[in-house]
Amino acid sequence: MYLIIEGVDTSGKSTQVELLKKSYSKACFTKEPGGTKLGVKLRELILHKGVKSHKAELFLFLADRAEHYESVIKQHKIVISDRGFISGIAYALANHDDYELKFLAKLNSFALDEKMPDFVVLLETNEQLIKSRLQEKSEDLIEKRGIEYLLKVQTLMKEILIKLKINHIIIDSKLEIDEIHQKIKGFIR
Numbered sequence: 231m232y233l234i235i236e237g238v239d240t241s242g243k244s245t246q247v248e249l250l251k252k253s254y255s256k257a258c259f260t261k262e263p264g265g266t267k268l269g270v271k272l273r274e275l276i277l278h279k280g281v282k283s284h285k286a287e288l289f290l291f292l293a294d295r296a297e298h299y300e301s302v303i304k305q306h307k308i309v310i311s312d313r314g315f316i317s318g319i320a321y322a323l324a325n326h327d328d329y330e331l332k333f334l335a336k337l338n339s340f341a342l343d344e345k346m347p348d349f350v351v352l353l354e355t356n357e358q359l360i361k362s363r364l365q366e367k368s369e370d371l372i373e374k375r376g377i378e379y380l381l382k383v384q385t386l387m388k389e390i391l392i393k394l395k396i397n398h399i400i401i402d403s404k405l406e407i408d409e410i411h412q413k414i415k416g417f418i419r
Contacts, residue, residue, distance in 0.1 A: 231257075232303060232345065233418065234314035236387055237353035238380040240360050241403045242410065246353065247312045249411045258306035262313045263294040266301045284325040288337075291318045296341040303345065315342060316350055316396070320386035324379060331393060350398040351414050352387055359403055 235243045235250075251259055264273035272294045281287050295315060303309050315338040322334050339346075360377050391398045399417045401410050 231308045231349070231418075232347045233310045233349045233351070234316065234347045235310070235312055235351050235353065235414075236314065236316045237403065238317075238355060238360070238384045238387075241353040241355040241384075242407070243312050243353055245407060246351070246410060246414060247310060249407070250310055250414065253415060254308060254310060257308040257310050258302060260298065260302050260309060260311050262298055262311060262315075262318070263291060265298045265311070266294070268297045269294045284322070287325070288318075288322045288334075291321075292337055292341045295338065299342050299345065304343070311347075314347060314350075316352075316387050316390055317383070319390050320383045323386050323390075324383045331390065335390075335394060346394075346396060348397065349418060350391060350396050351417065352391060352398060352400045353403045353410070354384060354388075354400050355403040357381060 235246055237243050247259060247261075250257070263269045263276060272290050275281065276287060276290055281290065295318060303311075319331065319334045319338060323329055323331065357377055360380055388400065390396075391400075399413070401413050403410070405413075
């Protein structure tokens with residue numbers, strides 16, 4: 231099983247991944263970017279040091295994804311990931327209106343050796359929730375692009391899931407943490 235928990239920053243992905251660790255003790259838990267040694271370095275570069283070119287950012291995410299697939303996803307029977315290629319495509323589309331979904335899907339499919347996730351959970355948030363949660367943490371370079379940008383990325387994530395016909399569920403991040411957790415477990419079952 232390959233499950234990706236998706237959502238923009240502050241949507242509650244990491245919280246839900248931590249809860250799933252109790253129910254799926256045999257699963258490999260990972261994140262993108264940052265689930266490998268190379269990924270940790272790329273994550274630091276992308277989120278904290280920054281690159282000037284959005285194309286370079288796209289290729290760094292793809293490099294992380296390819297390494298992540300070879301080192302993590304391919305090596306385990308059950309993988310639960312905090313983020314994956316859906317957000318990668320959505321952020322790329324948000325950065326460049328002239329990119330095409332078909333082109334980005336092909337690049338990501340290449341990086342993943344054609345292995346699409348079995349399930350995607352998208353945690354949907356709103357402007358008010360993002361504002362309140364961003365106040366509780368220091369922002370990385372992507373979060374500093376603003377709330378409107380994050381909401382655009384979220385809309386793109388929903389469109390990508392539908393257009394690529396990926397098995398998914400969208401859950402409202404405003405719900406209680408345990409209610410979200412139960413919905414995720416029910417979806418997986």
